[in-house]
Structure formats: structure tokens, C-alpha cells
Amino acid sequence: GGVVLSGHTDVVPVDGQNWTVDPFQLSEHDSKLYGRGTADMKGFIASVLAAVPLFVKTELKTPIHLAFSYDEEIGCLGVRPMLAELAKRPLKYSLCLIGEPTEMKPVLGHKGKLAMRCCIKGAACHSAYAPYGVNAIEYAAQLITRLGEMGKRQAQPELHDARFDPPYSTIQTGVIKGGRALNIVPAECEFDFEVRALPDFDAQTVADELQQYAQNELVPAMQAVQPDTGIEMQPLSAYPGLVTPPDSNAAQLLALISGSDDFGTVAFGTEGGLFEQAGIPTVVCGPGSMDQGHKPDEFIHVQQLAACDAMLVKLANHLAQHSL
Structure with missing residues (x-):
């Protein structure tokens, strides 16, 4: 020993x-x-x-x-x-x-951490014909908004642990990349987000919920316009x-x-x-x-x-x- x-x-x-x-x-x-x-x-x-x-x-x-x-x-x-x-x-x-x-x-x-990358594959076209493309940035925005809503849920007082500062699990998006020109509907967008989780909270549930939201709510709408589109999650790092x-x-x-x-x-x-x-x-x-x-x-x-x-x-x- x-x-x-x-x-x-x-x-x-x-x-x-x-x-x-x-x-x-x-x-x-x-x-x-x-x-x-x-x-x-x-x-x-x-x-x-x-x-x-x-x-x-x-x-x-x-x-x-x-x-x-x-x-x-x-x-x-x-x-x-x-x-x-x-x-x-x-x-x-x-x-x-x-x-x-x-x-x-x-x-x-201390809190644990999960870092993830979300990659959105859209379909490009001239912005004059925007409805015929799949705007990867706009779908990324919906996903980031969803993460914000999840973050607000974690901030509810009943989930607080006063031993930590802030006293709840946090979710934030720190990096986003996408777009080539204003007159082109962007075909790609990716963003990185992290969960700083209280020790008794499973950060993976955030990524799983976001993935489920993407597959159930967003991907069908994307593929209705262009089948060769989608949303993928990639783990970057994690520690408990x-x-x-x-x-x-x-x-x-x-x-x-x-x-x-x-x-x-x-x-x-x-x-x-x-x-x-x-x-x-x-x-x-x-x-x-x-x-x-x-x-x-x-x-x-x-x-x-x-x-x-x-x-x-x-x-x-x-x-x-x-x-x-």
C-alpha cells in the first residue's frame, strides 16, 4: 500500500x-x-x-x-x-x-466535465434559393438553444449543491465554426460544448438528450430537403x-x-x-x-x-x- x-x-x-x-x-x-x-x-x-x-x-x-x-x-x-x-x-x-x-x-x-463536438452537415445553395438548401448554422442554433434550455433546468434550486460554486451543473457552448459567405447557405457547422457536472449528475445524459432531440426533431426536417444531411456528436474529453x-x-x-x-x-x-x-x-x-x-x-x-x-x-x- x-x-x-x-x-x-x-x-x-x-x-x-x-x-x-x-x-x-x-x-x-x-x-x-x-x-x-x-x-x-x-x-x-x-x-x-x-x-x-x-x-x-x-x-x-x-x-x-x-x-x-x-x-x-x-x-x-x-x-x-x-x-x-x-x-x-x-x-x-x-x-x-x-x-x-x-x-x-x-x-x-470538484465537478466532473464532459466536452463534446456537434457536427451538422447541411446542403449548400445560393442564398437567393435558401429554402432549397439546408442551413447548417441555423440547425446548430437550434441545438445550442436546446442546450441553453437544459442548462436552465440544471440551475433549478432543488438541484443545487451548496458545496460547489456555482452550486449546480452548468452547460455552455464555447466554440462555433461555419459558413463561407453571406450569399451561400452554409453546408457545414460545428460547435463544441461542455458540461461541468456535479459529482452525482451524469453529464452524458445531456449529450444523449441533445442527440435524441436532433434525431427526432431536426434530422427529419433536414433530410426532407436533402437526404444526404445529418447531425453527429463526437466526444472530445471527459473526467469524473x-x-x-x-x-x-x-x-x-x-x-x-x-x-x-x-x-x-x-x-x-x-x-x-x-x-x-x-x-x-x-x-x-x-x-x-x-x-x-x-x-x-x-x-x-x-x-x-x-x-x-x-x-x-x-x-x-x-x-x-x-x-x-
Whole structure:
């Protein structure tokens, strides 16, 4: 068994961002360390690696495992084969601590996410003869409107969970592409939408309902004009939400080493739900703030790293005295 310290090694691009410092050269100003990934979440990884000599020197009754993944930012891709490999091992892990930036506050939950692409194949013609074509953009608009209606349903007070902000599952369309010229009825349109789901809500039901609406209500009208038309849904990425009970052993250990039992949730996602699905109790606590993550001039306060170092020392001391 043992305790898993987890982080992702990838970062988001800096393309199109107006940095005033070199994003790939660490620099320090006013007790802040600047660089891409300092907040999300290479600060935690640096603290963990710096603590390895301590872990090795300490006679631990419970071992510590390091689990660093790749491509977390584009759908938690790297952690999946890692978890498949861990499942083959005859070990039962007591805890996974994910060091995403929480300003060192103990976090027990976050929403899940489903990202989908909807592709509409219409039929082009001159706009003077618009009724003889199938306008892919107009059908996309109907689908997006339907998503908005579903989003309003999820916002009903009876579905709220006050532990999260916002306290309900959300649906939003973030990208749309289509059309070639104003005087051409567009033959193609595609849009991407996402569901940020409370842990007890199945985000796939949104995609399924939209697909059913498309097939029952829209596609027949499209194909009545031109048979070679249709609507297709493509999954882009997905990860589950995370909810760890505050009275669990994992939560209580996090409270001990972080110095706080004021548990919270975060709005962003982590690999935590996947670890939890693999049967590993999971919590989140790490240095830095996501308010700085993914932005130009990303930074982390040095005192945040010091607090993380102190937490890891507490963890080593605890595991030297206790078996989990």
C-alpha cells in the first residue's frame, strides 16, 4: 500500500499571451516565482522532488509513491494508462494527494466535465434559393438553444449543491465554426460544448438528450430537403467529479498535515475522480492559486512553496510513526 503524491507534468501553451518575462525561464520578483506552470502545478512537483531525500532517509512505516502524469490539460490522458498499470499491482493505496493549486487549503471535491463536438452537415445553395438548401448554422442554433434550455433546468434550486460554486451543473457552448459567405447557405457547422457536472449528475445524459432531440426533431426536417444531411456528436474529453467524505481517513490525514479541517471544493477539474474510480481515496491540496494559472506572467508565492514543504515534512513524520 502507501500514499500517492500525484501531479501532472504538462502545461498549457503560451501562444498569444503577452508575457513580460520569459515564460520558460524561472525568475523571482518580490517573493514571487514567475514562469509557465509555476502555479499549475509544477510548484507542487518541485516540492515533492525536493522532499525525496527526506522520504528516503526517514524510516517510513507506510511508503510514499510519486505518480506524475502527462497530457492532463487535454483530457487527463496520461493518468489513465498509469491507473491501468497500478490496477495490476498487488498494492492497495491508502490515499492519493493531488497537488493542484488550492493555496494549501484542503479540498475534497470538484465537478466532473464532459466536452463534446456537434457536427451538422447541411446542403449548400445560393442564398437567393435558401429554402432549397439546408442551413447548417441555423440547425446548430437550434441545438445550442436546446442546450441553453437544459442548462436552465440544471440551475433549478432543488438541484443545487451548496458545496460547489456555482452550486449546480452548468452547460455552455464555447466554440462555433461555419459558413463561407453571406450569399451561400452554409453546408457545414460545428460547435463544441461542455458540461461541468456535479459529482452525482451524469453529464452524458445531456449529450444523449441533445442527440435524441436532433434525431427526432431536426434530422427529419433536414433530410426532407436533402437526404444526404445529418447531425453527429463526437466526444472530445471527459473526467469524473470527486467527492471524498470529510469523515474519511483520507480527509482526516489531509486535515492533519495541512493544519486545517476547513474542507472545500474547487471549480476546476483534476485527475482525482479517476483515482477515486480506481479505488484510491483522493484529496487535493497544493501550493499556488488557479487565479494565476493559464495566464501570462503566471507566478507562485515562495511562501506557498514553503507551506507545501512543511506539509510534506508533516506527512513523512506521520508515516514514520503510523501504518495506513
